[in-house]
Amino acid sequence: MTEGPDSTGAQRDVHALARRSPSVTLAEHERQPDMKRLRAYRLARVQAELRKHDYAGGFFCDPLNVRYATGTRNMSVWTSHVPARYCFVPAQGKTILFEFRSSQHLANGIETVGECRPFIGWYYMTTGVRQAEKAKAFAETVAAVVREHGGGNRRVAFDRLDPLGLDLVRAAGIEVFEGEEVMQHARCVKSEDEIAGMTHSLAVCDAGIARMREALRPGLRENELWALLHETNIRHGGECIETRLFASGGRTNPWFQECSDRVIRPGDLVAFDTDMIGPMGFCCDISRTFHTGPGKPTAEQRQMYALGVEQITHNLGLIKAGVGFREISEKSFVLPEPYHASRYANVMHGVGLADEWPVIVHRSDWEMRGYDGVLEEGMVFSVESYVGAPGGSEGIKLEECALVTRDGYQLLSTFPYEERLLG
Amino acid sequence: MSKGSIELHGSALDPAAPADAVALRAYRRNRVREALVAHDLAAIVLFNPVNIRYACDARNMQVYGLHNPCRYVCLTADGHVTLFEFRNCEHLSRHLETIDEVRPAKAWYHMAAGPRGEEAAGAFAREIAALVRERSGGGATRIAFDRLDLAGAAALAAEGLTAVDGLPLLDFARAVKSPDEIQAMCDAIRGCEEGLRRMRAAHRPGITEQALWSVLCHANAELGGEWMETRLLSAGQRTNPWYNECGDYVIQPGDLVSFDTDLVGRHGYSVDISRSWLTEGAAATDEQRRLYALAHAQIHHNIDVLKPGRTFREIADAAYRLPERFVPRMNRAIAHGIGLCNEYPLVVNKEYFAGAYDGVLAEGMVLCVESYVGEPGGRDGIKLEEQVLITERGAVKLSSSPFEDALL
Numbered sequence: 001m002t003e004g005p006d007s008t009g010a011q012r013d014v015h016a017l018a019r020r021s022p023s024v025t026l027a028e029h030e031r032q033p034d035m036k037r038l039r040a041y042r043l044a045r046v047q048a049e050l051r052k053h054d055y056a057g058g059f060f061c062d063p064l065n066v067r068y069a070t071g072t073r074n075m076s077v078w079t080s081h082v083p084a085r086y087c088f089v090p091a092q093g094k095t096i097l098f099e100f101r102s103s104q105h106l107a108n109g110i111e112t113v114g115e116c117r118p119f120i121g122w123y124y125m126t127t128g129v130r131q132a133e134k135a136k137a138f139a140e141t142v143a144a145v146v147r148e149h150g151g152g153n154r155r156v157a158f159d160r161l162d163p164l165g166l167d168l169v170r171a172a173g174i175e176v177f178e179g180e181e182v183m184q185h186a187r188c189v190k191s192e193d194e195i196a197g198m199t200h201s202l203a204v205c206d207a208g209i210a211r212m213r214e215a216l217r218p219g220l221r222e223n224e225l226w227a228l229l230h231e232t233n234i235r236h237g238g239e240c241i242e243t244r245l246f247a248s249g250g251r252t253n254p255w256f257q258e259c260s261d262r263v264i265r266p267g268d269l270v271a272f273d274t275d276m277i278g279p280m281g282f283c284c285d286i287s288r289t290f291h292t293g294p295g296k297p298t299a300e301q302r303q304m305y306a307l308g309v310e311q312i313t314h315n316l317g318l319i320k321a322g323v324g325f326r327e328i329s330e331k332s333f334v335l336p337e338p339y340h341a342s343r344y345a346n347v348m349h350g351v352g353l354a355d356e357w358p359v360i361v362h363r364s365d366w367e368m369r370g371y372d373g374v375l376e377e378g379m380v381f382s383v384e385s386y387v388g389a390p391g392g393s394e395g396i397k398l399e400e401c402a403l404v405t406r407d408g409y410q411l412l413s414t415f416p417y418e419e420r421l422l423g
Numbered sequence: 424m425s426k427g428s429i430e431l432h433g434s435a436l437d438p439a440a441p442a443d444a445v446a447l448r449a450y451r452r453n454r455v456r457e458a459l460v461a462h463d464l465a466a467i468v469l470f471n472p473v474n475i476r477y478a479c480d481a482r483n484m485q486v487y488g489l490h491n492p493c494r495y496v497c498l499t500a501d502g503h504v505t506l507f508e509f510r511n512c513e514h515l516s517r518h519l520e521t522i523d524e525v526r527p528a529k530a531w532y533h534m535a536a537g538p539r540g541e542e543a544a545g546a547f548a549r550e551i552a553a554l555v556r557e558r559s560g561g562g563a564t565r566i567a568f569d570r571l572d573l574a575g576a577a578a579l580a581a582e583g584l585t586a587v588d589g590l591p592l593l594d595f596a597r598a599v600k601s602p603d604e605i606q607a608m609c610d611a612i613r614g615c616e617e618g619l620r621r622m623r624a625a626h627r628p629g630i631t632e633q634a635l636w637s638v639l640c641h642a643n644a645e646l647g648g649e650w651m652e653t654r655l656l657s658a659g660q661r662t663n664p665w666y667n668e669c670g671d672y673v674i675q676p677g678d679l680v681s682f683d684t685d686l687v688g689r690h691g692y693s694v695d696i697s698r699s700w701l702t703e704g705a706a707a708t709d710e711q712r713r714l715y716a717l718a719h720a721q722i723h724h725n726i727d728v729l730k731p732g733r734t735f736r737e738i739a740d741a742a743y744r745l746p747e748r749f750v751p752r753m754n755r756a757i758a759h760g761i762g763l764c765n766e767y768p769l770v771v772n773k774e775y776f777a778g779a780y781d782g783v784l785a786e787g788m789v790l791c792v793e794s795y796v797g798e799p800g801g802r803d804g805i806k807l808e809e810q811v812l813i814t815e816r817g818a819v820k821l822s823s824s825p826f827e828d829a830l831l
Binding site: 062063064073074075077078080081082100101102103105106123124125126127129130158160161163164177178180181184221224227228229230231232233234235237239240241242244245255256257258259260261275344345350354355356358359371373 | 473490536594642668765768769780
């Protein structure tokens with residue numbers, strides 16, 4: 001539904017797609033994200049991956065994968081750690097949703113789901129001493145479904161299968177393969193409808209950031225400001241926030257300290273990473289750093305901020321369809337010491353329904369953790385920076401969200417940088 | 424919150440007093456270690472951030488960690504605790520006396536490792552095998568896991584280790600709470616109840632379900648709570664059947680609003696209580712009052728049935744019987760355990776007992792007692808739920824959020 005990225009060279013508006021974020025209230029007189037088409041696109045992506053590996057199908061249990069493959073959602077956070085629902089995706093045809101017993105109605109009218117059945121859980125809380133019996137019933141169900149839909153093929157992908165179930169499923173004659181790889185590769189390239197949904201979700205995220213920025217003043221607790229993002233997200237139909245990475249003053253260094261009741265002081269830097277699962281389940285993963293007035297930022301604060309902006313700008317410039325992960329890693333910005341030692345864990349990572357494959361690491365980490373691949377048009381990346389000296393008193397965190405295009409990138413996040421910290 | 428003290432494990436407990444964090448951690452870590460020894464296991468490796476929290480109290484990007492196995496902790500039978508922490512996050516657990524050693528986690532999930540998953544899983548398994556050998560003096564091979572994905576399972580087998588499902592022993596360990604845990608949980612409940620007061624103040628015709636739910640989410644975050652496990656708030660005819668998530672439905676005069684808090688609050692403890700409220704502007708219908716009275720009677724009857732030493736089957740036999748027309752949509756569970764999240768045990772109604780399991784209620788367990796009353800084809804559904812502590816004398820309510828006078 002969105003038009004293709006502009007390709008007018010130097011005059012390209014890096015925010016063109018973000019500025020076209022859609023209205024999502026039902027309207028018959030406008031072009032809007034087409035949810036049916038979105039679901040069909042996703043299911044086709046999963047099935048293409050399944051066929052590529054010659055799998056009869058896949059059993060998926062991570063709620064992000066169930067959502068991607070079927071378009072259904074149910075208690076997403078809880079089911080992230082309690083395997084209470086599953087879906088089966090055959091290499092062709094409609095899916096079977098094994099839904100939490102009392103929630104069968106939630107898949108009504110979802111056209112990707114051919115059949116909805118109650119899921120017999122085999123996690124300990126629901127099975128108690130009868131775990132082996134329930135796991136066996138699960139394995140038998142798997143075998144029956146594969147017999148019925150596999151056309152004789154017994155190679156099946158699973159995104160999650162703990163040892164008890166793994167042994168029983170194998171004993172039932174199923175060949176088990178890694179399902180997370182299937183799903184991550186399916187999920188990485190976004191459709192027009194997905195990009196439209198992401199821009200809407202990011203609009204909500206930007207609104208939450210704006211509220212935190214407007215409210216920022218000495219005397220507030222970190223938790224009070226962070227709560228504004230939660231409130232904005234939920235009010236606009238968003239879903240949850242994956243982390244609590246909001247810190248002020250000395251708590252910004254080292255990074256990864258969680259939000260607390262620390263009282264924000266004049267002159268403090270305030271840094272955060274939204275990690276927000278917004279409307280339609282789209283992840284908004286952007287970071288910003290603010291300066292708390294009154295007064296001007298220090299020279300050190302400005303210097304760190306300028307380095308962060310330079311790192312992000314440089315690394316965004318490396319994005320283009322067809323470029324390899326390794327090439328990006330090799331050409332990525334190297335922070336001067338002492339900041340390189342405490343650099344962020346990666347240069348950029350995929351983003352969609354959550355942080356996703358691939359992760360592109362810094363060149364100094366390549367040997368240990370790097371892996372290669374190629375950027376494709378339609379992938380979306382979060383481009384990262386953390387600048388804070390080991391043992392330093394503060395740090396800055398910045399992160400932008402960008403779509404890979406034929407000739408470069410489109411920024412999907414629009415929240416501006418801080419002029420006071422740039423000046 | 425119940426007034427005054429509660430008697431637990433033979434001594435008085437003031438639910439309003441702050442928990443002793445060091446004692447709380449020592450209790451939990453020791454519960455896990457005792458379970459390891461009792462099951463003759465060499466070690467347990469935990470990936471679920473809720474389980475990591477229980478075993479050593481380390482916390483880091485919890486919701487992210489629920490679906491990305493990006494960090495883990497290994498407890499060996501001799502009591503040694505090694506936290507394998509997300510890269511660059513070693514500083515987060517420096518203050519924790521429960522942790523003997525912090526090392527960087529080997530990330531072998533696909534997003535992080537890509538095509539190098541097997542290589543990373545191999546490094547993971549070799550490191551765990553060496554650690555267990557070192558701590559056990561060699562020979563011990565049975566290791567429990569709360570979650571183990573394919574590449575890790577294969578790599579461990581290659582190291583000659585046997586992976587055992589760790590959830591039975593871990594859930595069992597977690598089920599019985601110490602006085603400090605109860606105090607921490609009561610503090611989490613006070614935070615949630617402040618959120619409910621704010622929600623109540625915002626509840627009026629014209630507000631959307633999402634806007635009303637956002638008040639609780641805001642309060643939880645502002646008061647130092649951690650995350651929301653679900654989005655179960657619905658109004659009007661969206662309350663029946665249950666499990667509709669909050670949406671942009673505009674709440675109308677006379678609508679019931681039903682919700683289930685399902686939040687992880689302060690100190691990481693869960694608060695799982697449910698209420699149904701009547702929206703102002705129209706009097707309650709007879710049907711709404713009938714449903715409410717049934718749900719209210721069901722949970723209070725069932726709270727009285729919960730006594731230490733009773734089996735789940737005895738509880739199911741003695742539980743409240745809803746009229747037939749509500750049975751198709753009633754909660755399967757009479758009650759479920761609660762701690763850092765929903766946990767063992769699950770005590771189910773008689774109608775479903777054939778598919779469930781038996782067990783015994785013990786002093787120190789905390790249960791959420793459930794009711795859902797709504798009939799197929801009906802407009803309204805009532806959801807009520809109370810969080811109670813099992814003491815020697817019976818169940819004591821830990822929450823004091825009021826019930827709805829207009830519906831009683």
